[in-house]
Amino acid sequence: MTPEIWRALALAVETAFEALGDGVKRVEPNEEESAIVQRRALRYARALPAGHRLAASDLMATRPVPPGALPPYRRGELEGRALRHAVEADAVATSGDVAGG
Secondary structure (H helix, E strand, C coil), X not given: CCHHHHHHHHHHHHHHXXXXXXXXXXXXXXXXXXXXXXXXXXXXXXXXXCCCECCHHHEEEECCCCCCCCCHHHHHHXXXXXXXXXECCCCECCHHHECCC
16 A cells, blocks of 8 residues: 555545544534424323322323423423422423422
């Protein structure tokens, strides 16, 4: 191999390594607006009274995601906990809806 070929190979490897990124998943500034309609938020599947202990069937994940809404992967923070107040069907679930939240 010639030095030129080695240089080209080294550059190709460096470019490929940089293309992998840092491995951290994040919303980039140019994606912020579209993330609202692409992601899902936890909502209540039906109207529920104050004091009701939440079960998996009480929650659903739908679009869009308004500010303060919980993402589906945080469902476990709500399940089994009692509602502080009554909620309407399709209302966005927040950590403040449950006792101790």
